[in-house]
Amino acid sequence: MEIRQLHYFLMLCKELHFSEAAFKIGISQPTLSQQIRVLEDELGVPLFDRMGKKTAKTEAGELLECYALQVVQQLDNAKKAIADLNDLHTGRLRIAVLPSDLDYRLTEILIDFRKEFPNTKVQVFPTIESLTRVLDNDVDIGVGLKVEADSRLERIPFYTETYSLFVHEQHDYAQKKCITAAELAEIPLVMYPQGKCGRDLIDKWCVKQGITIDSVMETGSATSLFQLVREDIGATIQPSQLIENFHSLGIRSIPIENAPTRELDIVYRNDRYLSKAAKAFMKRMVEMF
Known part of the structure; x- marks a missing residue:
């Protein structure tokens, strides 16, 4: 054979x-x-x-x-x-990452990684199916929302963050120090479509808060959502740290009372050999976040 x-x-x-x-x-x-x-x-x-x-x-x-x-x-x-x-640092590193918002924060890591591993080809795949991609051996590392325990996987929790409301700087609520769930229910919002991880997390939180949000426009891109906020089409609910990426757009971030929270994991198969490059990348992720 x-x-x-x-x-x-x-x-x-x-x-x-x-x-x-x-x-x-x-x-x-x-x-x-x-x-x-x-x-x-x-x-x-x-x-x-x-x-x-x-x-x-x-x-x-x-x-x-x-x-x-x-x-x-x-x-x-x-x-x-x-x-x-042999310390060749060759080959490739394939990473599945939660799309739209996380990929905005990978650039700094990718730049530093390239300096240390110039001969390693890095492929980043934005997907909501990062866990499936890891289990199917399509990628080496998955980065996304917290996953359930699985005997086939190693899981590294690396970040927990809350969500905030993002509004145009001239919005009526732009100067508020905090906003309640009840107030959110009255605000026209631009959001991800239902079925997207970020949207589903927000919808589940709304159910617990006993509210329903009004989505006047939906797109699958964080960039387009913030552009819509800049044009005052509506506000959006996004991970709090994203204001660092869009601070020049004339947008304000407002903390949410009892805010939605997400936990992020790095996952990989425990039967796969993890190269020095893969370990170095994961270490950078943990240190940065």
Whole structure:
């Protein structure tokens, strides 16, 4: 059994279609079929059921997939560990991060990181599915809202922050020292659409406060929301620290009484080798926040 065959096998497990799997691997369909047959002959059991145009994993295929994923992961871990041992600082670091507001605060970290690891390619993926991306091995590190305990994950709580109301500097409430939930319910707001992490957190808080907020306009970008506030279309509720990024827009931040709060985690799979670069990046995140 060869590593190459396991890669072929895993791609077919993912696609469950010989033509699609062969295309993504970059080989012909007959070559893929032949390699899978060689694997089945060696193991003495069929790994896939071929039902016309449909392909499904057998029980043996499901079992081999579980072990093959571990083999491929451990081989990747070994390569990364050896590269670290040689202090090459090469390769890539893939990070899934909660979009819109957190990515505004990563620039400083990315600049410093680049100076120490100039040969490491960094890819930042804004997504609300950071946990899923980590579990699927699509990224090395996930940064987002606090997650539930999971035996597959290491979790590093690194920041807790409250939310504030952001208004135009000429807004009636611009000089207020604090605002109540009842007052929020009377203010036209520009917000993220429902389904976005930040919006769902605010909506859950509103339920606990016994209020309903009035969203007059919704966008999925923190930049556009603050531009709308600048034009006095409405106010917005965002993490308090964002005023540092948008202080030049003529916007004021007002603390909220019993404010909504969010807890942020860094997560990664505990069966993956974490490179020096990944550890250095996480250390910077914790120190900055």
